[in-house]
Amino acid sequence: MRIGILGTGRMGQALAELLRGAGHDLVIGSRTPGEASFPTVTLGEALTHGEVVLIALPHAAIEANLALLSTIAPETVVIDLANAVLVENGRIRSALEQPHGRWLADLLAHARVARAFTHIHDELLVSRAMRQPHTWAIAVAADDVAVLTIAETLVRDAGYVPVPIGDLNRSSVLDPGGPLFPNMYLPGDMRDLLRRHGA
Template sequence: MHFNSVSRRTLLTLAAAGVLAAAVPAAAQEPVANEPVANEPVANEPVKAAVPARIGIIGAGNIGGTLGSFWAKAGHAVMLSSRHPEELKTLVEGLGPRARAGTPAEAIAFGDVVVVAVPYKAYPQLARDYAAAWAGKVVIDAGNATQARDGEVYGEVQAQGIAAVSAKYLAGARIVRAFNFANYKLFAKNAHRDGGRMGIPLAGDDPQALATVSRLVEEAGFDPVVVGPLAKADSFAMGSPGFGLEITGPELRSRLGVAR
């Protein structure tokens, strides 16, 4: 299926029809011990995911912790990771019984979907340490490159575009750029907001990966806006006109020229 033939409605239909379920082993769909499965929505709480997934998060900083909290509340099993997972005890306890801590290698192996939420200068190390592990994984690439922090890798991004550089370092992954276009505080502030959900731009080359991530964006409390193939991720990268827009999904589609 060629990407350009896939509409947003088709993507969400794919997800609703079982794309996420197909990505999740049967064992992963079982509830965590001692946690009740909630089928009915509760006031002021997100609706539970129809098909729980396992989500590994590389990094446990502001963005990783914020996204992990959204998906744990939605009923997914979440593993936040660090080279020193014992230091994450307080964080994961605060996210409830569906959250746990592990090393980056464990998080990649655990996740049906893996979120990369580390400083961009760490991407070459991720490539060296886990090269074989990325193959076939649905990866949400939430990283941004800044000159002061990321050094030589920032230069690569300026020369080649962030989509191409992410594809280089996460070789073999089914990459979807998402949750990279704004500060984590905007996500925390706007999740499940009233009056029109905040739009989250996504870009990727794999239609099923886009469908899976679109569903996770919805369950986190936002409106997924599929901008196009991975190369289009530069249109909402840091420093672009599409960065940091705290607007609704329809407004974001209009601003970025995306057909519904």
């Protein structure tokens, strides 16, 4: 696939390494192109490069770049990796009143949004995929079955086992404060945990 990754942080870099290794044609878009220690393009160039766009920007940067994100071509598959994190009274939770994936899908109504790669530590993403490929689970959510299939394919290509959890309205389990955040699970353990939480 042609993939544009928005964001040059650890998650964006890790997924670029894994998905490029699986044979995908991708670019990494930066808010400050040229300042990174690896090749980057502008966010706008990354948007137009990809038939799939991975948003690995901080939550606040999504809102700040909403006008640009609104130019994503209609029907583009968008994988939402961002989290709106709030720490309150010693507890981590989402700063949103709705699942992050639903929030983004409402903002980008012309795109086709899925949620994946959000509940794991970014610093473990490459090492677990390389040392124990196709062992660890990543939960995936989307409203559209075809979009869910694409997200599952990218999860497999990154070296993980996709666990579909339903539509974006159910995706709060991936968000800060949800039962999956911020940990990694084997597929069976993840399914057991989700059943215990009624997901």
